[in-house]
Amino acid sequence: MREGKIIRYKIVFLDYWHIGSGVSGGAKFDSSVLKGEDGVPYIPGRTLKGLFREIAEEIKSTLEEKEQEKYQKRIIDTYFGAFEKERGEGWEGGKAYFSDAVVEEREKIGNYREHLYDYIAGTQLENGIAVDHSLREVEVVVPLTLIGEVRGIEKQDKEEIERILIGLTRLGLKRHRGFGRCRIEIVPEEKKEQNKKGKKEIIPQKEKKMGGSPSIPFLPLPPEEAKGENHKRALFWVALKSKVVIRGSTNTEGKILFLDFIPGSAVAGIVAQQFERFEDPIKIFYSNQVKFGDGLPLHPKKPSVVGIRPPLSYFTPKKEKEKGVTKFYNLVRYSWKDEKKIIDKKGQLVQQRGGYLGVGEEGYSLFQLPLNYIQKMCLR
DSSP: OOOSEEEEEEEEEOSOBOOBOSSOOTTSOSBOBOBOTTSOBEEOHHHHHHHHHHHHHHHHHTSOHHHHHHHIIIIIIHHHOOOGGGOOTTOOOOSOEEOOEEETTGGGOGGGGGGGEEEEEEOOEETTEEOTTOOEEEEEEOSOEEEEEEEEEOGGGHHHHHHHHHTOOBOSTTTTTTTTBEEEEEEOOOEEEEOTTSOEEEEOOOOBOSSOOOOOOBOOOOOGGGGOTTOOOOOOOOOOOSOOOOBSSOOSSSOOOBOSSBOHHHHHHHHHTTGGGSSSHHHHHHSSOSOOOOBOOBOSSOTTBEEEOOOTTEEEEHHHHHHOOOOOEEGGGSOHHHHHHHHHHHOOEEEOOSSEEEEETTEEEEEOOOOOOOOOOOOO
């Protein structure tokens, strides 16, 4: 029995998914789903452990270089195991145990097993024409909820492991092509409380879903009452669970602009997916009475601080900018004589372009969002 905390979680599938068994279905289909002895699908713990490790590696890549080594040893090596070249003589592997994820309330499925599966066909195209003998059929599972657990977690690392678990949004075959979309929900620990008779009752807590909302950030917006009684605003936050590409134009060739924020037009498109549910959708989407604001980034280290683009009037000494911006000069507030005094004392001033200005109770701070460039290659 492994000591430490136990984290129970649910995998809620939002689409078809497939965990392969390595065998075919004979003449009916080419790849079958992994099933238990009772004919119900499940996900092996070793598969989940590998996927969760990938999430942990992605989280590590977002940290500062000096913090990456600490994270590697404290979280990845400790709970997932070290790579072969890093193993010592007494290496025992990761201390965390990942159970298989099984269908919730599988005993109630009874004679409905055959309705859990469907079949998806696909073919290879060449110049828009199907290649001969390329038709393949794959067995898939309909959206279900599975439950699993992780054992052997130290108390101080519990929240970080939960963060890793919640980061999984796709798994299984063709997870990068639409299959296997899912979300992870942490099952809260049961809290024991005493009733009036002195007996302990187990009171289930609310489930912890994706990410958990951070504290409400300060937004540089006019107060609610300034807009009138008939005008309301709704604040929202978006937790990106994997790397995303947000294009700033529809160009398919030449220089393509990529964004490091979510434009209001994209937010409107997301809301428009529920078009028919609105009582007056024309007013929402076509009257120009409803404004969809941009999704601005939160400070990576201060989730209560939202970032805005620095005003064009913000300048900083060139020498300080190379070392790290700590102070801005809003030249709108300075006369040309005062500006000259600053230049004589601090050196040449340059306009602050790029990055985000964090606005919080503690003042201003400049931060950048980490961006990665990935290019797909096709080898013939």
